[in-house]
Amino acid sequence: xxxxxxxxxVAAEQVSAMDRGLAYGDGLFESIRLVGTxxxxxxxxxxxxxxxxxxxxxxxxxxxxxxxxxQEVTRDMPHSVVRITLTRGIGERGYAxxxxxxxxxxxxxxxxxxxxxxxxxQGARMRVCDIRLAEQPLLAGMKHLNRLEQxxxxxxxxxxxxxxxxxxxxxxxxxxATMANLFAVVDGELxxxxxxxxxxxxxxxxxxxxTYPQIQVDELTxxxxxxxxxxxxxxxxxxxxxxxxxxxxxxPVGEITRQLQQHWRNLGFTMEQGG
Amino acid sequence: xxxxxxxxxVAAEQVSAMDRGLAYGDGLFESIRLVGTxxxxxxxxxxxxxxxxxxxxxxxxxxxxxxxxxQEVTRDMPHSVVRITLTRGIGERGYAxxxxxxxxxxxxxxxxxxxxxxxxxQGARMRVCDIRLAEQPLLAGMKHLNRLEQxxxxxxxxxxxxxxxxxxxxxxxxxxATMANLFAVVDGELxxxxxxxxxxxxxxxxxxxxTYPQIQVDELTxxxxxxxxxxxxxxxxxxxxxxxxxxxxxxPVGEITRQLQQHWRNLGFTMEQGG
Numbered sequence: 001x002x003x004x005x006x007x008x009x010v011a012a013e014q015v016s017a018m019d020r021g022l023a024y025g026d027g028l029f030e031s032i033r034l035v036g037t038x039x040x041x042x043x044x045x046x047x048x049x050x051x052x053x054x055x056x057x058x059x060x061x062x063x064x065x066x067x068x069x070x071q072e073v074t075r076d077m078p079h080s081v082v083r084i085t086l087t088r089g090i091g092e093r094g095y096a097x098x099x100x101x102x103x104x105x106x107x108x109x110x111x112x113x114x115x116x117x118x119x120x121x122q123g124a125r126m127r128v129c130d131i132r133l134a135e136q137p138l139l140a141g142m143k144h145l146n147r148l149e150q151x152x153x154x155x156x157x158x159x160x161x162x163x164x165x166x167x168x169x170x171x172x173x174x175x176x177a178t179m180a181n182l183f184a185v186v187d188g189e190l191x192x193x194x195x196x197x198x199x200x201x202x203x204x205x206x207x208x209x210x211t212y213p214q215i216q217v218d219e220l221t222x223x224x225x226x227x228x229x230x231x232x233x234x235x236x237x238x239x240x241x242x243x244x245x246x247x248x249x250x251x252p253v254g255e256i257t258r259q260l261q262q263h264w265r266n267l268g269f270t271m272e273q274g275g
Numbered sequence: 276x277x278x279x280x281x282x283x284x285v286a287a288e289q290v291s292a293m294d295r296g297l298a299y300g301d302g303l304f305e306s307i308r309l310v311g312t313x314x315x316x317x318x319x320x321x322x323x324x325x326x327x328x329x330x331x332x333x334x335x336x337x338x339x340x341x342x343x344x345x346q347e348v349t350r351d352m353p354h355s356v357v358r359i360t361l362t363r364g365i366g367e368r369g370y371a372x373x374x375x376x377x378x379x380x381x382x383x384x385x386x387x388x389x390x391x392x393x394x395x396x397q398g399a400r401m402r403v404c405d406i407r408l409a410e411q412p413l414l415a416g417m418k419h420l421n422r423l424e425q426x427x428x429x430x431x432x433x434x435x436x437x438x439x440x441x442x443x444x445x446x447x448x449x450x451x452a453t454m455a456n457l458f459a460v461v462d463g464e465l466x467x468x469x470x471x472x473x474x475x476x477x478x479x480x481x482x483x484x485x486t487y488p489q490i491q492v493d494e495l496t497x498x499x500x501x502x503x504x505x506x507x508x509x510x511x512x513x514x515x516x517x518x519x520x521x522x523x524x525x526x527p528v529g530e531i532t533r534q535l536q537q538h539w540r541n542l543g544f545t546m547e548q549g550g
Contacts, residue, residue, distance in 0.1 A: 007292055014289035015297060017282055017381045022290060022360065024422035025300030031368070056423075057430060083368060085297065088426075093306070093358060093385050095422065095429035095453060106292045110368050134409035134473075135445070138427055146421035147299035147370065148331075151363075152413055154370035155332060170410070178370060198409075 005108040006069050019104050021087030024095065025145035027104075028052050029085045030203075033112065033237050033269065034074050039082075040267040041236055042067070044203035049086065052142040058088055059103055066107065073109040079270075081110045081237050087145070115238050120261065123244025123253050124163035124233065126177065128222065129153045132170040133198040141201040153178045164233065166225070166246060169198055174220045180235040181205035182243075183256075184220060184228035190256060191216045191224075204234035211263055212256070230254025239264045280383040281344050294379050296362030299370065300420035302379070303327050304360045305478075308387065308512050308544065309349050314357075315542040316511055317342070319478035324361065327417040333363055334378055341382065348384035354545075356385045356512050362420070390513050395536065398519025398528050399438035399508065403497065404428045404453070407445040408473040416476040428453045439508065441500070441521060444473055449495045455510040456480035457518075458531075459495060459503035465531060466491045466499075479509035486538055487531070505529025514539045 003011035020026035030045045039045075046063040053060055066084055074080040085106040091098050131153045139146070153165055164177040175193050176182050181202040183192045192209070194217050195201045209215055225231065231243035231251050240260040242253040278286035295301035305320045314320075321338040328335055341359055349355040360381040366373050406428045414421070428440055439452040450468050451457050456477040458467045467484070469492050470476045484490055500506065506518035506526050515535045517528040 005292060013292055015292045017280060017288055017290045017360075017383065019297065020426075022294065022297045022362075022381075023304070023420070024426055025420050026423060026426050029298070056427075081368065085292075087297075093356065094388070095425045097426070097430050106297075108292065113369070131413055132411075134411035134414075136407075136409035136424065138406055139409075139423055144423055145298070145300050146423045148301060148414055148419055148421045149411065150370045151295075151299055151301050151372070152331075155372050 004073050005106070006073060008105050009065070009069060015104055015106065016090050018090045019087055020089060020091040021085065021104060021145055023091065025147070027058075027085060027087030027145045028056065029083060029143055029145060031237050032070065032082045032084065034070070034077070034080045034082060035268055035270060036078055037071060037074070038268050039070065040269060041203045041207060044206050045236070048143065048201070048203055048206075049084070052144065053086070055142060056088075056144070057097065058086070059101060061086055066105075069107040073107055077109060077111075079112050081112050083108050083110065085145070113237065115241075119163060119241055120239075123242035123251065125161055125245045126164045126166055126243055127157060127162050127247060129156055129165040129167050129178070131156065131167070133167050133175055135169055135197040137197055140198050141195050143200050150178050166222075167199070168222055172222045174222055174225050175199040177233050180233035180238065180241065183208065183215070183232050183234065184225050185230040185254060185256065186220070186224050186228050189216055190214065191218060191220055193220045194218055202234060202236060204236045204239070208234050208260060211260065230256060232257040232260070239269055279348050280381070281348060283380050284340070284344060290379055290381065291365050293365045294362055295364060295366040296360065296379060296420055298366065300422070302333070302360060302362030302420045303331070304358060304418055304420060306512050307345065307357045307359065309345070309352070309355045309357060310543055310545060311353055312346060312349070313543050314345065315544060316478045316482060319481050320511070323418065323476070323478055324359070327419065328361070330417060331363075331419070332372065333361070334376060336361055341380075344382040348382055352384060352386075354387050356387050358383050358385065360420070388512065390516075394438060394516055395514075398517035398526070400436055401439045401441055401452070401518055401521045402432060402437050403522060404431055404440040404442050406431065406442070408442050408450055410444055410472040412472055415473050416470050418475050425453050441497075442474070443497055447497045449497055449500050450474040452508050455508035455513065455516065458483065458490070458507050458509065459500050460505040460529060460531065461495070461499050461503050464491055465489070466493060466495055468495045469493055477509060477511060479511045479514070483509050483535060486535065505531060507532040507535070514544055
C-alpha cells in the first residue's frame with residue numbers, strides 16, 4: 001500500500017500539537033500539480049520555498065528528499081496535487097525562535113480539484129471581494145501559513161456560479177484572486193500586479209512572466225481592471241483560466257490566454273482531463 | 276498520572292496534519308494564567324474567545340467543557356499557564372469553509388514563564404521593533420493563529436537585557452508590545468492604543484480598562500510614547516510590568532503601575548512567586 005501522507009518522511013497523519021505551524025502559522029507551503037511522475041513547475045516551487053525559508057530564517061529545505069517523498073505519496077496516481085508544508089517545528093510557548101529549529105515536513109497527495117472544462121474554454125465568473133488585503137512587505141509574496149485573509153475572502157460568497165474573487169488592497173489596487181494570480185491586458189499592454197506589499201507570488205505567475213518578458217509588473221487599479229480587454233488567472237494547480245466576467249463586466253477570452261493555455265499543455269499539463 | 280494535554284478531550288499530543296489550524300492558521304488561542312485551581316481572568320478569556328469565534332464564523336466554544344479540561348491539565352500545579360487552541364478543524368484542500376465544521380480543541384498546561392522579580396520591581400527594558408504591523412480591521416483585536424508578524428518581531432533581537440519590543444503600525448502609531456498591551460501616561464492622561472486596525476486586544480488590557488474607566492483609547496504616536504511620564508505593559512500571563520526604558524529613554528515606575536500591580540494581587544495573582 002502506498003502512503004498518501006508522510007510526516008518527516010514517515011507514513012503518518014498527525015503532527016505534534018506543539019508545532020509552531022499550528023501555534024502561529026509559522027511555516028510555508030507549496031501546492032504542486034503532478035501529471036504522473038512529472039511536476040513541470042517543480043523547480044519554481046523549490047526556488048520559492050528556499051527563498052521564503054531564507055526570509056523566515058528557517059533552514060533550507062532538502063529538495064531531493066522532497067522530490068522523493070512527492071513521488072512516494074503520488075505513486076500510481078495519473079493526476080495529483082502534492083501539498084508540501086514546512087514549519088519551524090516544535091516549540092515551547094512564546095514567539096522567540098527555537099535555538100536549534102527542527103522543521104516539520106508534511107507531504108500529502110490529493111486528487112486535483114475538479115475544474116469544469118467549460119471554465120478553461122469560456123472563462124470563470126468573478127466578483128470583487130469586500131475584504132482588503134493588509135500590506136506587510138516582510139511577508140508579501142510568500143506562501144506562508146498565515147492565510148486567514150484568504151479564508152475570510154473565500155467565505156464571502158457561496159454562489160457556485162462564481163469561481164473566484166478579486167482581492168484588492170486598501171487603496172483599491174488589485175492584487176490577485178483568492179487562489180490564483182491575475183493578469184490583464186490594459187490599453188494593449190499585458191500587466192500583472194506588483195506583489196511587494198501583499199499577495200502571493202505564484203509559481204505559475206513566475207512561469208507566465210518568464211514566457212512574456214515584456215509584461216508590466218505594476219499597479220493595477222480596480223478601474224483599470226474593469227476597463228481591460230482580456231483578463232486571465234494563473235494557478236500552479238489549475239493552470240491558465242480565462243476570466244469571462246467581473247460583476248457586471250464581461251470579457252472576451254483573449255489571444256494571450258489561449259497562447260498560455262497552449263504553453264501549459266506544452267509543459268506537460270493536461271488541465272482539461274485532470275483538473 | 277495527569278494528562279498535561281488534551282486534544283478534543285482525550286489525552287493526546289498530536290493533531291491531524293489536515294487540520295485547518297496548521298494549513299491556514301484558521302483558528303484562535305488563549306493563554307490563561309492559573310494560580311492553583313483559580314483563573315482570575317477566565318471569564319474575560321471566554322468572552323474574547325466567543326466573540327472571536329463569531330467574527331471568524333466558527334461554532335461557539337463550550338466554556339464549561341473548556342473549564343473542566345483546564346482544571347484537568349493543571350491538576351496539582353500550584354502555578355500554570357493553560358493554552359487553549361481552537362481551530363476550524365479538519366478540512367480538505369482549499370480555503371472554502373467546511374459545510375459542517377468540527378472544531379479542534381487543544382488544551383495544554385505549561386509552567387509559567389520565569390519573569391525575574393526585578394522586572395516587576397524596576398521595570399522592563401524595551402526597544403522599538405523595525406517591523407510595522409499590517410492593518411487588517413477584519414482580524415484586528417483577535418488572538419488568532421496568524422502570528423508571523425509577532426514571530427518576526429521577536430526575532431529582531433536576542434539581547435536578554437531587552438525584555439520586550441514596541442510594535443507600531445506603518446504610520447508610526449504605537450500598537451502594543453510583542454506579547455503584551457501597552458499603556459502610557461501622556462500629559463497627565465492615561466492612554467492605551469486603539470486596536471481596531473491591528474494588534475491583539477488582551478484580556479489583561481480589558482481588566483485595566485474596567486479598572487480605570489477614564490483611560491483614553493486612542494492613537495498613541497511613538498513621539499508621544501517617548502515623552503510619556505509612565506509606561507507599563509499588561510499581559511494575561513505576566514500581569515502588570517513597569518517599563519523602565521525604551522531605547523535611550525528612561526521612565527520612572529509610576530503610581531498607576533503600582534496600583535495596578537496591587538489590583539492584580541487582589542485578583543488572586545501572585546506574579547512575583549509564580550511567574
